[in-house]
Amino acid sequence: MCTDMSVTESHLSASESAPLVLASASPRRRELLDQIGVSYRVVVHDTDESPMPAESPEIYVSRLARQKAAAVSVLPGISAPVLGADTIVVCDRTVLGKPLDETDARRMLAMLSGRRHEVMTAVCVMQGQQVREATVRTGVWFRELSDSDMAAYWQSGEPAGKAGAYAVQGLGALFVAKIEGSYSAVVGLPIFETGQLLAAFGVRNALEKVARE
Numbered sequence: 664m665c666t667d668m669s670v671t672e673s674h675l676s677a678s679e680s681a682p683l684v685l686a687s688a689s690p691r692r693r694e695l696l697d698q699i700g701v702s703y704r705v706v707v708h709d710t711d712e713s714p715m716p717a718e719s720p721e722i723y724v725s726r727l728a729r730q731k732a733a734a735v736s737v738l739p740g741i742s743a744p745v746l747g748a749d750t751i752v753v754c755d756r757t758v759l760g761k762p763l764d765e766t767d768a769r770r771m772l773a774m775l776s777g778r779r780h781e782v783m784t785a786v787c788v789m790q791g792q793q794v795r796e797a798t799v800r801t802g803v804w805f806r807e808l809s810d811s812d813m814a815a816y817w818q819s820g821e822p823a824g825k826a827g828a829y830a831v832q833g834l835g836a837l838f839v840a841k842i843e844g845s846y847s848a849v850v851g852l853p854i855f856e857t858g859q860l861l862a863a864f865g866v867r868n869a870l871e872k873v874a875r876e
Contacts, residue, residue, distance in 0.1 A: 682866045686735040686747040691832060691851040699854060700869025701861065706741065708734040712749075720753045720783060725798050728785035736789050744790040744864040750851050752827025754780040759827040768828040769813045775827065775838075776808040782827075784848040788860045795860045799853040801844030803831070808838060 683703040685692065696703055710730050714723050732747030752759040754774050762768035774780075785798040821835060822828040829835035831842075831849045847854040858868055867875070 682743060683861065683864075684735060684741060684743050684745045686731045686745050689748075689851050692748060695847055695850065695852040695854060695857075699858060700872065701866060703746075706735050706738065706745075708738060710734045714758065720751060720756065720758050720781075721798060723758065724749050724751045724783045725785040725787070725796060728787040728798075729789070729794070729796065732787045732789040732794075736791075742790075744788050744861070744866060746857070746861070747787045747789070748784060748852055750782060750784040750826060750848070752780060752782055752829075754778075754827075761824050761826055762822055762828045765817045768817050768822045771828040772808055772813045772816070772822075772838075775805045775829070777805060779804045780827070782849045784845075784851065784853055786853065786857055786860060788864055790864055793864070795863050797853070797856040797860060799845050799848040799856055801842060801846075801848050803839060803843075803849060804841040805838050806840045812838070 683696075683701060685696065685703045685705045686707060688705065688707045693705070708731075710727075712727055718726075727749035728747045730747070731749065732745045735741060735747070736745040759771045759774070762771060779802055782801045782803055783798060784801075785796065787794065787796045816822060816829070816834060819834055821830050821833050825835075829838065831839060831846070842849065845853045845855065861868070862871075
């Protein structure tokens with residue numbers, strides 16, 4: 664449900680201004696931006712993430728990324744480019760959200776067991792009337808999971824709050840036999856595509872900053 668709550672957090676040194684606003688509370692997305700040396704501040708404004716009737720996974724994930732960026736870009740004091748992103752896990756054209764409980768997590772993991780699924784991550788960068796977007800689709804293959812695998816994984820605490828009930832950057836990596844596409848997109852932010860989008864708004868990464876020195 665949509666609320667009026669916003670959260671602001673600085674990720675800048677005292678000498679820096681914010682060239683980018685990250686419209687996400689995800690620590691994984693922060694780590695990926697830190698990895699490529701992009702300075703930013705976090706401003707999160709809650710939006711309704713309910714899917715629309717008959718909405719395809721591709722349209723759903725891109726709409727959420729755009730919606731998150733738009734919700735922050737109109738807040739008072741926001742003038743820098745805003746980056747919104749969303750990641751979903753899709754199996755048999757079904758979007759697997761965050762598990763409600765252990766039973767729900769095991770249902771999702773059983774669906775993924777021994778087969779391929781897709782992770783879709785959409786990124787939207789918005790500043791005024793300028794909007795650029797990209798959606799990245801990555802194939803992920805799971806090994807066969809036993810009941811004890813799923814039970815132990817749930818007991819680890821990692822599946823709770825994770826789309827598809829797993830985290831590739833954590834213990835969930837033990838289940839992943841192969842990835843075809845962008846690993847960083849599965850984590851939550853495709854670095855290559857994000858770098859290209861940000862460059863169009865003049866937001867520099869660490870290599871570009873060094874080149875200008």
